[in-house]
Amino acid sequence: MKPIETHQFNETFAVLKPDLSVDTVAPSPTLYERLNADYGGFKGHTLVSVHEFGEPWGSWERHPAGDEVVVLLSGRVTFRIRLDQDEARVELSTPGAYVVIPCGQWHTAETQVPARLLFITPGEGTQHESAS
Numbered sequence: 001m002k003p004i005e006t007h008q009f010n011e012t013f014a015v016l017k018p019d020l021s022v023d024t025v026a027p028s029p030t031l032y033e034r035l036n037a038d039y040g041g042f043k044g045h046t047l048v049s050v051h052e053f054g055e056p057w058g059s060w061e062r063h064p065a066g067d068e069v070v071v072l073l074s075g076r077v078t079f080r081i082r083l084d085q086d087e088a089r090v091e092l093s094t095p096g097a098y099v100v101i102p103c104g105q106w107h108t109a110e111t112q113v114p115a116r117l118l119f120i121t122p123g124e125g126t127q128h129e130s131a132s
């Protein structure tokens with residue numbers, strides 16, 4: 001049995017495995033490459049992470065393996081979500097507010113103030129494209 005420990009999201013993220021056990025991983029510039037290599041393409045795994053940003057994302061992303069839950073911890077952020085020929089805009093402005101990004105939908109985020117968010121991401125097959 002693993003010892004019971006506390007963690008800080010700025011130091012470790014949580015990987016929820018298919019058997020619902022949890023591994024912890026340190027954030028790094030190569031995190032997503034490591035997750036793919038260490039967890040078989042991240043098939044059946046979910047990443048629980050916290051990210052902070054103070055400007056619009058420079059890319060769009062989508063997660064074909066499932067819905068993504070994003071919870072606002074502080075700040076204010078607007079998510080842009082491509083829905084077929086339309087685009088939805090969802091603003092999170094109250095700590096604790098969250099959005100469910102539907103499986104496979106391209107999305108990006110915009111903010112002009114520092115924002116901190118909790119992400120629950122089905123990582124298998126995640127794709128990115130430039131925002132420009």
